Amino acid sequence: MESCIKLEKFGKGTYATVHKGRSKLTENFVALKEICLEHKEGTPSTAIREGIFI
Structure with missing residues (x-):
């Protein structure tokens, strides 16, 4: 997580929350x-299952 900056909450589901972020490297x-x-x-x-596909 140190290589990214969390910007804003994008969505929330049953098992996870997704945030928009920006890579510090690129x-x-x-x-x-x-x-x-x-x-x-x-x-x-x-x-x-999602982790396998990422």
């Missing part, structure tokens, strides 16, 4: 996805 806009996990539930399979 100055390009990026999407920053923050997955909300609860320890008692474990990692949602949808979050694992």
